[in-house]
Amino acid sequence: MRLLLVEDDAALRLGLARQLEAEGYRVDQAADGADGLFQAREYPVDLAIVDLGLPKVDGITIVQKLRAEGRTLPILVLTARGSWQEKVRGLEAGADDYLVKPFDYPELAARVKALLRRATKSASDVLSFGTLAIDLSAQVARLAGEPLELTAFEFRLLEYLARERARVVSKKELSDYLYPHDEDRDSNVLEVLIGRLRKKLDPDGALQPIETLRGRGYRFALE
Template sequence: MRLLLIEDDAALRLGLARQLEADGYRVDQAADGEDGLFQAREYPVDLAIVDLGLPKLSGLTVVQRLRADGRAIPILILTARGSWQDKVVGLESGADDYLVKPFEYPELAARVKALLRRSLKATSDVLTLGPIAIDFSAQVARLNGEVMDLTAFEYRVLEYLVRERARVVSKQELSDYLYPHDEDRDSNVLEVLIGRLRRKLDPDGTLAPIETLRGRGYRFTLG
């Protein structure tokens, strides 16, 4: 899962990013509302954590503009203001949940997990598609009940294709999801990852779980 953390307090932002990454999330960071809005618009994001008191653009403005764009990603707002009026303003702007500073990391982690689960429209963390089961919480995939030996990148590819299985995912979109936007990408690396993942998901060559549509991208075919 790829998260966007928009927070101008550098110590808090870096600390939260380290803890979230230790929990297995990919975390992009922004120190002001303008950069945060740009990243949310330009790159695939599964959830945004947005501080309200941001420079350049306020957190409320960021949330409002994302919702005006039609972006339905879950948004958790962070606020130093604890009054119920401020909470209502944040939620009415389009946020899905709020957390008042100061807070403990386990509470933020629990809210992130709950919002992501709700966005997946799943009643549990496990999604079963034919012989393949994916435990989003544990970040583990099973084939016929046996845990698959996937690298972190292979798991991310599988998770993203499964979540977006109703449509074709372009190579560019998948690359944006996998790699920081300031890294050089090599399309050959992505093709190798897809090939390796196909062999692990379908060792007998009977499922064909990942379809390649020439010139368009990839689609997960099960479910």
């Protein structure tokens, strides 16, 4: 899953990003509120972690603007202020949860997992589609109980299509999700990844798990 971390304390931001990436998350970083707001608007983000005391644009304003624009991604706010008024302000602005600094990383990780489960309307970290099980926490997919040998890119691709299974996902949206926003994208690479993923999910050609809708994108077809 793709997270956005907006924090002006470089040591804290880099440390949290490193720990979250070690758990399999893709983490985009922003050192100020203006860049954080831009990234949240421009790229498909599953969850945002936003410090309230940011330069350029403060965290409360980021939350308010995103909610006013109808963006429903989960938002966890971080604050060094321990007063109940600040917590209430963050929640009233539209944040889903808050964490007061200093905090231990396991607490943040637990909050992130809980918010992501709530957002995907899942009681667990496992998405199941017949014989296919996708464990979002362990970053493992299993077919008929056997683990599939997926690259990190293939797993992220599968995870995103499965979570967005109710709609068609365009090539651009998939590319934005898979690649850093400053990296060149090649649509041919995406097509190769889709082809490899299809073969691994459906070696016998019986399931047809990923549909191609010409000129529109892809749709996850399993239920």
